[in-house]
């Protein structure tokens with residue numbers, strides 16, 4: 107005999123835990139309690155949550171707006187509308203967690219420890235008697251007279267209602283895989299093509315390696331066949347594979363959309379200055395330091411490693427001193443500072459990506475996150491075709507859609523509708 111529940115939440119990540127807590131808290135004392143199970147494939151819930159924000163968990167952003175989302179972002183508003191950043195901060199305050207805002211609207215737990223976020227969620231699951239069953243990789247969901255039969259290799263349960271929050275493909279080392287999509291497809295859902303997002307862009311290793319470890323502030327533009335396709339601003343980090351950093355992550359989604367073909371990244375390394383102003387400054391530096399090697403021309407304004415590499419690339423056989431550079435050479439150097447280009451050969455793989463672009467189309471769920479194809483089934487989080495920019499936007503979506511799915515499922519059960 108399989109154990110029977112009112113509600114089963116599949117996936118013990120951010121969206122699934124928020125859904126379970128939200129569903130459980132809908133039933134006030136005296137009105138009876140929902141029997142809720144949280145089914146997680148990993149040996150523990152919330153493994154990915156601990157890795158977020160470099161262990162600090164950037165859990166929302168004060169600048170939440172539909173334009174910070176991609177995929178079916180044009181359909182996100184009815185679902186995101188009630189869930190302001192303040193709502194999420196208040197949600198966590200009600201669970202006993204204080205948050206703080208740091209740079210660029212990013213919100214973290216006050217103690218800057220992701221574990222604090224997981225701790226309050228787990229405590230609430232316990233408080234509301236949610237039965238957490240770990241080591242339960244759900245492989246099959248069948249419709250039954252009472253609702254759904256949910257099974258994995260070693261478990262089988264029956265439930266009246268189901269929230270699916272199995273996440274995406276990013277970071278398989280923490281358990282992400284495609285099993286959730288497969289189960290949803292068997293229930294009639296579709297899935298748009300999936301590709302890694304918020305991930306490093308790869309370039310020619312001969313271009314990347316000499317710069318490995320350097321960081322600089324830049325305005326980065328993604329060029330498709332030489333034409334600007336998108337831009338972002340922030341710190342760029344150079345790695346052995348290519349380019350990383352938040353502004354590159356934000357462009358990686360667009361690169362994936364173009365299937366990484368015919369793409370370049372152009373870095374403006376002095377975005378506050380025009381090319382003419384940069385040239386003027388270089389002229390002054392030349393006048394002040396004519397005896398230094400020309401290779402040091404950019405040291406006064408750029409990261410030394412980056413400046414010297416630009417000079418090497420613009421003038422491969424440059425042996426002059428600074429004072430011997432002519433106007434044309436100064437202008438070439440300033441143009442390179444304003445447009446340091448890298449061919450893009452692709453992105454790193456799922457193992458290095460923070461989020462999944464693509465998923466179950468939002469048109470397949472209603473404004474309460476209920477499946478339009480399979481009543482009683484609710485979807486939340488990254489498994490849907492929504493992904494956000496770097497900066498707390500993805501967890502904001504996970505919490506919001508999870509809270510909404512859990513609340514909707516619980517209210518439908520309470521009202522006797524499945």
Ligand SMILES: Cc1cc2nc3c(=O)[nH]c(=O)nc-3n(C[C@H](O)[C@H](O)[C@H](O)COP(=O)(O)OP(=O)(O)OC[C@H]3O[C@@H](n4cnc5c(N)ncnc54)[C@H](O)[C@@H]3O)c2cc1C
Nearest residue numbers: 117119120121147158159164244273281487488498500501
């Ligand atoms: C390294 C890293 C850092 C990040 N940092 C941030 C950040 O600071 N801010 C931010 O907003 N976003 C961040 N993200 C993105 C964010 O973590 C995700 O978007 C978010 O966790 C998605 O929540 P989810 O609940 O939909 O999926 P997940 O958190 O991935 O949870 C899904 C859960 O379902 C389980 N599961 C999967 N399949 C099954 C199955 N068949 N049966 C049972 N269980 C299953 C998984 O094991 C997992 O526990 C980061 C991501 C990574 C990888």
